Amino acid sequence: MGKRKSDNEEEEENAGKSEGEAANSEGAGSVVEELSEEDFRRQRRTIMKNVVLISLAFLCNFTAYGGLSRLQSSLHIDEGMGVITQSVLYGALMVSCMFLPKLLINLIGHKWTITISFSGYIVWMAANGYAVWETMIPASILVGLCAAPLWTAQCSYFTIIGTRYAKINDEKEDATISRFFGIFFMFFQISSITGSVISSTILAPQPANPNDTKSPPTDWTHCGADDCPWNNVTNSNIEEPSDTTLWTMVGVYIGVACLAILIVGIFVDNLPKELANRKPGVLKEVLDNLVATFRHLRHKEQLILIPLTMYSGFEQTFYSAEFTKSFVSCSLGIWKVGLVTLPYGFVNAAVSMTGGHVSKYIGRIPIFITGMCVDLCTQFTLMFWSPNPSEEYVLYILAAMWGFTDGIWQTQINTVYGVLFPSESEAAFSNYRMWESLGFIIAFAYSTYLCTSVKLYILTSLLCVGMIGYLVVEYLHRKKKRTDDAVYSESEHDNEGKTNHYENSSIDENNTKL
Numbered sequence: 001m002g003k004r005k006s007d008n009e010e011e012e013e014n015a016g017k018s019e020g021e022a023a024n025s026e027g028a029g030s031v032v033e034e035l036s037e038e039d040f041r042r043q044r045r046t047i048m049k050n051v052v053l054i055s056l057a058f059l060c061n062f063t064a065y066g067g068l069s070r071l072q073s074s075l076h077i078d079e080g081m082g083v084i085t086q087s088v089l090y091g092a093l094m095v096s097c098m099f100l101p102k103l104l105i106n107l108i109g110h111k112w113t114i115t116i117s118f119s120g121y122i123v124w125m126a127a128n129g130y131a132v133w134e135t136m137i138p139a140s141i142l143v144g145l146c147a148a149p150l151w152t153a154q155c156s157y158f159t160i161i162g163t164r165y166a167k168i169n170d171e172k173e174d175a176t177i178s179r180f181f182g183i184f185f186m187f188f189q190i191s192s193i194t195g196s197v198i199s200s201t202i203l204a205p206q207p208a209n210p211n212d213t214k215s216p217p218t219d220w221t222h223c224g225a226d227d228c229p230w231n232n233v234t235n236s237n238i239e240e241p242s243d244t245t246l247w248t249m250v251g252v253y254i255g256v257a258c259l260a261i262l263i264v265g266i267f268v269d270n271l272p273k274e275l276a277n278r279k280p281g282v283l284k285e286v287l288d289n290l291v292a293t294f295r296h297l298r299h300k301e302q303l304i305l306i307p308l309t310m311y312s313g314f315e316q317t318f319y320s321a322e323f324t325k326s327f328v329s330c331s332l333g334i335w336k337v338g339l340v341t342l343p344y345g346f347v348n349a350a351v352s353m354t355g356g357h358v359s360k361y362i363g364r365i366p367i368f369i370t371g372m373c374v375d376l377c378t379q380f381t382l383m384f385w386s387p388n389p390s391e392e393y394v395l396y397i398l399a400a401m402w403g404f405t406d407g408i409w410q411t412q413i414n415t416v417y418g419v420l421f422p423s424e425s426e427a428a429f430s431n432y433r434m435w436e437s438l439g440f441i442i443a444f445a446y447s448t449y450l451c452t453s454v455k456l457y458i459l460t461s462l463l464c465v466g467m468i469g470y471l472v473v474e475y476l477h478r479k480k481k482r483t484d485d486a487v488y489s490e491s492e493h494d495n496e497g498k499t500n501h502y503e504n505s506s507i508d509e510n511n512t513k514l
Contacts, residue, residue, distance in 0.1 A: 067195025092144025102289030120146030182356030200338030308466030313439020351407030
C-alpha cells in the first residue's frame with residue numbers, strides 16, 4: 001500500500017510539472033487569464049489607439065516622402081540622377097536590414113526606433129531642394145539606413161500587439177494581425193492621395209490665359225511602352241520646375257513629415273516589458289541579428305517567398321518611376337502625375353482597409369489570385385496601349401487598377417510573413433524588407449538602360465514565378481498545420497488516458513484501504 005501511495009504522489013508531482021510547463025509555454029496567454037474585464041477593455045482601447053496613431057504618423061511621413069519619390073524620375077532627369085539615387089537608397093536599405101533593426105529596437109525600443117527613423121526622411125526631403133549628386137547620394141543612403149529599422153519596428157510592433165489583442169478577444173491571430181495591417185495600410189495608401197494633391201497643386205502650370213489649361217503641343221510618339229532612355233530628350237512635357245516652386249513643395253512636405261515625429265514621440269506608448277523582448281548586450285545583438293537574418297533563410301517557406309517579395313519592390317518601382325514618367329509625364333506633363341495618382345491612392349486605401357476583413361471569410365489565396373489576374377490585365381494593357389491626351393481617362397483607370405493590386409500585395413504579403421513566422425517576427429520582416437529592397441535596387445538600376453516594354457516583360461514574368469511560389473508556401477503551411485493538429489489531438493488523447501489511469505489507481509488504493 002505504501003508503494004502504491006508513493007507512485008500516486010509521483011504521478012501527482014509529474015502532473016503538476018506538466019501543468020507548470022504548459023502555463024509557461026502559454027506566455028502572455030496565462031497573463032491574459034488573470035486580468036479583469038476592465039483591464040481587458042483598457043488594453044483593447046490602448047492597443048487600438050496605438051494602431052491608429054502609428055498609422056496616422058506613417059500617413060504624414062509618407063505623404064511627404066511618397067509625393068517626392070514618385071517625381072524622382074521626372075524631377076531629376078539629368079544623368080538619371082532621380083532613379084540612380086533611388087537605387088542607392090534601396091541598396092542602403094538592404095544592408096541596413098542585416099544589422100540595424102535589431103540593434104535600434106533592442107537599444108531604444110520600437111517607439112523611439114520609429115521616431116528617430118522618421119528624421120532621416122526629412123533630411124532627404126531637404127536635399128531635394130538642392131538636388132546635386134553631393135547632396136542626394138548621402139541623403140539617399142541615410143533614408144536607406146533609416147527605412148529598415150522603421151519598417152521592421154512597425155511590422156514587429158503590430159504583430160506583437162495583434163497577437164496580444166487576439167488573446168484578449170479570443171480571436172484568431174491570423175485574422176487580427178491581418179486586420180491591423182489592413183488599418184495601417186489604409187492610412188499608408190491615403191498618403192499617396194494627400195502627397196499627390198500637394199504636388200499637383202504646387203506644380204500646376206500658370207498659363208497666361210486663365211481659360212487655357214492646356215500644355216503646349218508636344219510629341220508623345222515615344223511615350224508608353226515605346227519609351228526608351230534615348231527618347232524624349234526634348235519632350236516639353238518633362239521639364240524641371242523653377243527653384244521657387246521646388247522649394248515651396250519641399251517646405252510643405254517637410255512640415256507634414258515633422259508631424260509624424262510629434263505624433264509617435266508624444267502620443268504612442270512603448271510596448272510593455274513582457275512583450276518588448278529586449279535583451280542586454282547591444283553589440284552582440286548586432287551580430288545576432290545579422291546571423292538571424294540569414295539563418296532565417298533555413299526556412300524553405302522564406303526561400304520560396306523571395307520572388308513574390310521581390311515582385312513587391314519591382315511593381316512599386318515600375319509605378320513610381322516608369323508609369324509616372326513614360327505614361328503620365330511624357331504624354332500629359334509632370335504636374336499631372338499627382339492627379340493621375342489620386343485614384344491609385346483611393347482604391348489602394350480601400351483595399352488595404354477591407355482586405356483583412358475579406359480574408360476572414362474567403363481566405364488569403366483567392367485574394368492573391370485576384371491580385372495576380374488584375375495585375376496581368378494592367379500590364380498587358382500597358383504593353384499594347386499608347387498614351388495620348390485624348391485618352392487621358394485610361395491612365396486614371398490603370399492607376400486605380402494598380403492601386404487595387406498594390407493594396408493586396410502590401411497587406412497580404414506582410415500578413416503571410418507575420419503568420420508564418422510569429423516567433424521570429426523581427427528576423428522575418430528584416431528578410432521581407434531585404435528582399436523587397438533588392439527588387440527596388442534592380443528595378444531602379446536598370447531604369448535608365450531598358451525600354452519600358454522590356455521592364456513590363458520582366459515584371460510579368462516575376463509575378464507568375466512569385467505566385468507559383470506563394471501557392472506552394474500556402475500548401476506547405478496548411479500541411480504543417482494539419483500535422484500539428486493531429487499531433488496535438490493525439491497528445492490530448494494520451495493525457496486523457498493518463499488521467500483515467502490515475503483515477504483507476506486511486507480507486508484501487510481506496511479499495512485496498514477498505
